[in-house]
Amino acid sequence: MSRRGAYDLPGLPERVTIYEVGPRDGLQNEPGVIPTDTKAAFCRRLLEAGLPVVEATSFVHPRWVPQLADAADLMAWLTDELGDRAREMPVLVPNERGLDRALELGCRHVAIFGSATETFALRNLNRSLDEQFAMFEPVVRRARDAGLDVRAYVSMCFGDPWEGAVPLAQVVDVGTRLVDLGASQLSIGDTIGVGTAGHVRALIAGFGERGVGTDRLAMHFHDTYGQALANALAALQAGITTFDASAGGLGGCPYAHSATGNLATEDLVWMLTGLGIEHGVDLDALVATSVWLADQLGRPSPSAVVRARGGAAEPR
Ligand code: HMG
Ligand code: MG
Numbered sequence: 001m002s003r004r005g006a007y008d009l010p011g012l013p014e015r016v017t018i019y020e021v022g023p024r025d026g027l028q029n030e031p032g033v034i035p036t037d038t039k040a041a042f043c044r045r046l047l048e049a050g051l052p053v054v055e056a057t058s059f060v061h062p063r064w065v066p067q068l069a070d071a072a073d074l075m076a077w078l079t080d081e082l083g084d085r086a087r088e089m090p091v092l093v094p095n096e097r098g099l100d101r102a103l104e105l106g107c108r109h110v111a112i113f114g115s116a117t118e119t120f121a122l123r124n125l126n127r128s129l130d131e132q133f134a135m136f137e138p139v140v141r142r143a144r145d146a147g148l149d150v151r152a153y154v155s156m157c158f159g160d161p162w163e164g165a166v167p168l169a170q171v172v173d174v175g176t177r178l179v180d181l182g183a184s185q186l187s188i189g190d191t192i193g194v195g196t197a198g199h200v201r202a203l204i205a206g207f208g209e210r211g212v213g214t215d216r217l218a219m220h221f222h223d224t225y226g227q228a229l230a231n232a233l234a235a236l237q238a239g240i241t242t243f244d245a246s247a248g249g250l251g252g253c254p255y256a257h258s259a260t261g262n263l264a265t266e267d268l269v270w271m272l273t274g275l276g277i278e279h280g281v282d283l284d285a286l287v288a289t290s291v292w293l294a295d296q297l298g299r300p301s302p303s304a305v306v307r308a309r310g311g312a313a314e315p316r
Contacts (some may be wrong), residue, residue: 008276009237015278017242018265020051020220022293024058024092024283025262026250028067029230030297036070038296040077041287046247047085049285051265053113057094065254075105090151094125099139103146110143111187112136113153114178116171119162120155120191124255133177140182152183153220157203158195161256167196172206179212184219187244190231191256193224197234202278204238218242221263223302228263229271236277243268248290248301264303283309 001289004108023043025032034127039057046054056078062069071091078086081301092098102110114136115121118129125132136152144151156163159173175186190202200219207217219235219242222227232243249264266286294301 004031007274012236012277013239013241016236016272017239018047018053018268018279018281019090019242019244020054020247020265021220021244021262022046022054022250022265023246024055024068025253026246026248028058028065029250029252029254030067031141033067033069034076034296036038036073038293039070039074041058042247042293043074043078043089044081045285045289045292047082049289050281051134051286052280054089056086056089056091059098060092060094065077067254072101072105075102075107079106089148093139093143093161095135096138096142099143100222109149109151110139111151111153112139112178112183113155114174115155116166116174117156117163117312120256122161123162124155124253129174136178137181140173144182145283150183151177151180151185151187151218153187153189154178155189155191155253157188158190158199159192161192168203168206171203172210172212175207176210176212179216184216185242186212186243187220188217190222190228191253193222193227193260195221195231196227199236200231201238204235204240214239216239218244220244222251222260223263224260230270232263232271236275247286248306249303250293250301252313261302264290264305266303266305266309270305 057071057074058068059071087106087108091107093102093110115246119131121129140150154175193291198247221231246262247265249261251262269281269283290301290306291310
């Protein structure tokens with residue numbers, strides 16, 4: 001657990017919310033399909049380790065992401081085991097069909113996922129940049145009318161594998177359009193992990209200039225170029241208090257092959273604890289969960305903290 005200590009840095013938030021994406025962003029990228037009961041046990045262990053928000057799965061087309069084709073079974077399973085707690089776990093919904101599936105199962109938090117670039121919008125959503133908003137508009141409206149909370153991801157906010165550098169103004173435009181539709185929080189994705197700390201600061205400032213303050217932003221870093229933790233520190237210094245992370249550093253994106261693992265939750269927890277920032281997560285329980293999952297997956301976790309603290313599972 002965290003506590004203010006002798007080595008705090010000035011000007012950082014006292015408390016941070018970690019938004020755990022391992023069961024969704026992590027497992028969507030696995031080469032094989034993980035059994036539903038393993039996914040349910042993973043979610044339960046993450047909640048028990050103190051993660052306040054655990055994104056469970058995606059109601060996308062099963063042909064597009066076969067790894068998460070069991071989304072309805074998983075949510076039914078979790079609801080049996082965890083009751084209302086399961087209904088609070090966010091799920092991804094790209095369109096009205098996805099929202100209908102989530103509503104049927106009583107989900108209370110949904111997330112849409114937009115792209116800052118034309119190419120990724122086409123590849124990930126089968127929609128152009130502009131068409132994606134038409135797909136999201138009824139999802140957000142109907143979800144809000146039903147009393148649900150709606151988060152919006154923006155992908156490729158720093159660079160795009162097909163288009164290269166992505167102009168800051170283009171990212172801010174896409175993000176503010178999603179806020180205007182009614183999203184309560186924007187998750188700013190460095191999908192391929194190419195961003196660096198100054199770029200992070202500039203992007204947060206760019207949103208601020210358009211009226212989207214740090215209270216509406218979350219940062220979603222991938223660690224492809226080893227910058228995720230440095231970028232998280234820069235974001236903390238800019239006032240961000242919600243960070244997406246993935247237990248054991250699992251993850252990627254099936255429609256952006258240059259995307260590797262997410263910022264590992266353990267690595268983030270270690271840094272926050274060292275900085276005296278509260279996060280509510282039990283690191284030992286989290287490491288034990290990632291070691292257990294690595295064993296199920298048959299390969300070691302890429303997280304530095306898991307390797308240092310837990311020992312990694314040996315490849316089978
Ligand atoms: P489409 O083919 O254009 O869909 O795909 P459509 O609207 O033309 O419908 C075609 C058929 O699919 C219809 O069935 C629909 O009912 C069905 P038919 O009438 O032909 O029998 N269908 C569905 N079935 C189940 N669930 C649904 C659904 N929607 C339509 N939700 C679509 C459009 C958006 C569905 C597709 O492109 C898709 O599923 N994409 C998802 C891709 C994805 O999940 N990518 C990974 C997540 S994004 C990410 O990881 C980045 C992030 O982590 C942040 C970051 O790192 O940047 C969030
Ligand atoms: Mg991601």
